[in-house]
Amino acid sequence: MPGLEILGAPQSNYVWTVRIAAAEKGVSYTLTALRPQCDEIKAVNPLGKIPAIRHGDVVVCESKAICSYMDRVFSGPALIPGDPVKAAHIEQWISIVNTSVDPVLMRQYLIAYIFPGTPDGAPDRARIDAALPKLPRIFDILDKTIGDGHIADKDFTLADAFLFPILYYMRLGPESAEMVAKSKSLSRYIDFMLERPSVQATMPPPNAR
Ligand SMILES: N[C@@H](CCC(=O)N[C@@H](CS)C(=O)NCC(=O)O)C(=O)O
Missing domain, CATH: 1.20.1050.10 (Glutathione S-transferase Yfyf (Class Pi); Chain A, domain 2)
Structure with missing residues (x-):
């Protein structure tokens, strides 16, 4: 399984959300602290917003989509229960x-x-x-x-x-x-x-x- 990279400045409330979710799930990752609207972020989110993730060839932006992706791909406690x-x-x-x-x-x-x-x-x-x-x-x-x-x-x-x-x-x-x-x-x-x-x-x- 490739490593997970979270892109975005850690001060962002939404980057923090994704990091809390990763920690709850027990997923390790590297954090690349990038500001919104920089070229690297605009390349992964047309709106230039943080966070985004890279996981092998997979690139995802939008915090809820990222959390759902982590929940489906990684083992560990469910972030969204089956009920x-x-x-x-x-x-x-x-x-x-x-x-x-x-x-x-x-x-x-x-x-x-x-x-x-x-x-x-x-x-x-x-x-x-x-x-x-x-x-x-x-x-x-x-x-x-x-x-x-x-x-x-x-x-x-x-x-x-x-x-x-x-x-x-x-x-x-x-x-x-x-x-x-x-x-x-x-x-x-x-x-x-x-x-x-x-x-x-x-x-x-x-x-x-
Ligand atoms: N709907 C997005 C919102 C992300 C968002 O608003 N991020 C802020 C930082 S907390 C941002 O990048 N703002 C800069 C901008 O809108 O240009 C998500 O859930 O990821």
């Missing part, structure tokens, strides 16, 4: 995270702090202020759904590999950090996930601009 109802609930939450949570919390809100693209590198206040009214509803949904468990189940599932990196990064934004701190369930969830071996083995370095 159709359990699997559907995991897929459902991965989809909600990808289509409604990440676009607001990461792309619209946090990126305006960490990659603002302003001439002096200061946070992009207009983008932050436009995103802020959308945060409470998402935090409320996550708080109520997680309760004293995880996002798709009482225990860890692949959906947590998608959600946790985003919530971890929410402690970096001042407004989002306050929202996390106010939620007992989200604070507990983040701290609990931080103790998970797959998370400890994949902690990203601090954000480099």
Whole structure:
């Protein structure tokens, strides 16, 4: 079996997702830290986004497709269980995270702090202020759904590999950090996930601009 290579900067929440999934599955890999939109990434993803993987002749981009590929190709604990109802609930939450949570919390809100693209590198206040009214509803949904468990189940599932990196990064934004701190369930969830071996083995370095 050829070796697995994960392409993408480890600070990316989606690269982190794929690395957590690989660690949960017990798959070893090499990490090639590449930024989005560089030529090597554009060659494997027409949108220039990270992560992607190379596995022999196989090239795959999109984090969920990568996780499903790893699940089918490698032995180790199933990332998506055979039970159709359990699997559907995991897929459902991965989809909600990808289509409604990440676009607001990461792309619209946090990126305006960490990659603002302003001439002096200061946070992009207009983008932050436009995103802020959308945060409470998402935090409320996550708080109520997680309760004293995880996002798709009482225990860890692949959906947590998608959600946790985003919530971890929410402690970096001042407004989002306050929202996390106010939620007992989200604070507990983040701290609990931080103790998970797959998370400890994949902690990203601090954000480099
Ligand atoms: N749907 C993609 C999203 C990946 C994504 O948004 N990656 C970000 C980094 S966390 C990225 O490459 N952004 C740069 C860009 O959009 O140009 C996936 O699941 O892999």
